[in-house]
Amino acid sequence: MYILYNILGIVFLLISPFILFFRIINGKEDLRRVLEKYAYYNKKKSDTTVWFHGASVGEIMTILPLVNKFEKDNSIKKILLTSSTLSSASIIAKKPFRKTTHIYYPFDIGFICNNFLNYWKPKIAIFVDSEIWPNMYKKINSKKIPLILINARITIKSFNRWQIFPSFAKNVFNKITIALPQNQETKNYLKRLGVKKIKFIGNLKYFKNDKQSLKTNIQKYFKNRKVLCAASTHYNEEKIIGKLHLKLKKKFKNLITILVPRHVNRSDEIKQELRKLKLIVTKRSSGHKPSDECDIYIVNTYGEMSKFLKLSNVAFIGGSIVNHGGQNPLEAVRMGNYVMHGRKVDNFKEIYKELKSLKISSEVKSIDQMEKVFAKNHNYKASNNKLNKINYLGNKIFENNVEEIKNYL
Numbered sequence: 001m002y003i004l005y006n007i008l009g010i011v012f013l014l015i016s017p018f019i020l021f022f023r024i025i026n027g028k029e030d031l032r033r034v035l036e037k038y039a040y041y042n043k044k045k046s047d048t049t050v051w052f053h054g055a056s057v058g059e060i061m062t063i064l065p066l067v068n069k070f071e072k073d074n075s076i077k078k079i080l081l082t083s084s085t086l087s088s089a090s091i092i093a094k095k096p097f098r099k100t101t102h103i104y105y106p107f108d109i110g111f112i113c114n115n116f117l118n119y120w121k122p123k124i125a126i127f128v129d130s131e132i133w134p135n136m137y138k139k140i141n142s143k144k145i146p147l148i149l150i151n152a153r154i155t156i157k158s159f160n161r162w163q164i165f166p167s168f169a170k171n172v173f174n175k176i177t178i179a180l181p182q183n184q185e186t187k188n189y190l191k192r193l194g195v196k197k198i199k200f201i202g203n204l205k206y207f208k209n210d211k212q213s214l215k216t217n218i219q220k221y222f223k224n225r226k227v228l229c230a231a232s233t234h235y236n237e238e239k240i241i242g243k244l245h246l247k248l249k250k251k252f253k254n255l256i257t258i259l260v261p262r263h264v265n266r267s268d269e270i271k272q273e274l275r276k277l278k279l280i281v282t283k284r285s286s287g288h289k290p291s292d293e294c295d296i297y298i299v300n301t302y303g304e305m306s307k308f309l310k311l312s313n314v315a316f317i318g319g320s321i322v323n324h325g326g327q328n329p330l331e332a333v334r335m336g337n338y339v340m341h342g343r344k345v346d347n348f349k350e351i352y353k354e355l356k357s358l359k360i361s362s363e364v365k366s367i368d369q370m371e372k373v374f375a376k377n378h379n380y381k382a383s384n385n386k387l388n389k390i391n392y393l394g395n396k397i398f399e400n401n402v403e404e405i406k407n408y409l
């Protein structure tokens with residue numbers, strides 16, 4: 001199966017310039033850094049103590065606290081942080097790192113992976129979530145570099161795909177030195193896929209990320225408004241939120257909805273869709289303040305979601321109405337919001353179960369239900385006991401992850 005995988009990889013490599021060209025035109029790649037995906041660098045070559053890899057924004061936000069932790073560790077001389085998307089690179093670029101270098105993750109082609117490892121020479125490789133790359137794993141293993149899969153997540157869909165080629169799957173997954181799954185379901189799947197050492201210590205997403213604050217000149221425009229925040233929304237969910245806004249505005253005349261789409265490149269499309277509903281829409285990137293008549297304020301900038309969640313008491317968490325599996329609701333909870341969500345939350349089943357037990361979330365199946373949840377909780381204030389429980393659990397999980405990583409340094 002490795003032979004077939006590598007043949008497909010070579011075919012991809014041949015057409016990759018055309019794919020990258022169109023992605024550059026569409027604003028999804030950085031022309032100045034595109035060669036990093038082929039393991040060609042203009043940065044200084046150096047040995048790396050720790051290498052972290054996360055695919056995109058969600059994964060990077062999960063591991064940034066770990067990067068911050070190791071930045072302060074004098075025994076760690078160099079940190080390499082890789083990701084695959086322009087959006088994640090934009091967030092990383094804002095961080096005042098001293099010894100962390102960000103580069104784009106290379107294509108999973110044998111010789112490219114080999115060049116990458118020879119260039120950066122990591123002493124440990126830490127992959128997050130569901131980042132499984134056969135050739136990179138194989139090269140890491142051949143160089144006897146410990147490979148940790150932290151906050152590992154395997155869905156039933158991905159598990160079934162790997163089961164089509166069971167021997168190939170086992171050959172890939174047994175390269176993992178230790179896996180730290182984020183839920184019991186993933187733990188069971190990893191065991192069946194051939195991971196030799198698995199330790200369940202909880203979901204790292206429970207740990208709070210960096211504190212963020214809004215500048216006063218933005219915050220004051222929301223001071224006299226009733227705020228609904230719709231976070232990490234996906235295609236079609238924005239239209240539902242727009243219709244919800246229209247219903248709620250009959251009761252709450254000063255309502256403004258802050259909408260933070262999962263993919264900010266869709267903001268123009270979202271704006272047009274909402275304007276069809278006769279809504280007044282302002283984009284954050286426009287630089288214009290939200291007027292008193294503004295209905296929807298689209299936050300189409302990277303890494304600012306928690307800033308705006310601080311302004312609301314109720315938040316809808318996206319990816320839960322469409323067939324995506326839901327997005328992480330914990331940031332909204334930590335910012336003091338009551339959470340409402342659709343029924344498709346398989347990605348965060350255990351987290352939502354915890355929130356339901358704390359009575360700080362509701363599943364909604366219609367706009368009418370969403371209206372009722374907002375009306376009931378628009379003055380919601382999270383109790384310190386509930387927030388402390390979430391934060392205590394997050395801190396414990398975080399320290400356990402740090403300890404496990406240090407065992408292999």
